[in-house]
Amino acid sequence: VQLKESGGELVQPGGSLRLSCAASGFTFSSYNMRWYRQSPGKERELVAEITRAGGSTNYADSIKGRFTISRDNAKNTVYLQMNSLKPEDTAVYYCNVRYGPWGLNYWGQGTQVTVSS
Numbered sequence: 001v002q003l004k005e006s007g008g009e010l011v012q013p014g015g016s017l018r019l020s021c022a023a024s025g026f027t028f029s030s031y032n033m034r035w036y037r038q039s040p041g042k043e044r045e046l047v048a049e050i051t052r053a054g055g056s057t058n059y060a061d062s063i064k065g066r067f068t069i070s071r072d073n074a075k076n077t078v079y080l081q082m083n084s085l086k087p088e089d090t091a092v093y094y095c096n097v098r099y100g101p102w103g104l105n106y107w108g109q110g111t112q113v114t115v116s117s
Helices: none
Strands: 002-006 017-024 033-038 045-050 057-059 067-072 077-082 091-099 104-107 111-115
Touching: 002 091, 017 033, 017 091, 017 111, 033 067, 033 077, 045 067, 045 077, 057 067
Parallel strands: none
Antiparallel strands: 002 017, 017 077, 033 045, 033 091, 045 057, 067 077, 091 104, 091 111
């Protein structure tokens, strides 16, 4: 199982970014996918989740209405579209899958998002 995030960068408040997570080593379309984030000194938190076929999504209250999770099963990729970014969205963003019969957590290396003027 491999997950590789990309798309993080420095952006001004109110701006937008789209993060991507390319997955390999497992049957992507068979698993729900998640985005988490972690800021310095804080615990990693779940940001968004999408079901296997993309028919259902869930979001943290802090980002509802601003972020959208989506997936392309043909490309084995999950996305996080982030709009109206705020300084408090600054964090390392991680892609996650709970793989296999025991639901083992796999993580990418993370991508840094910094929201600052």
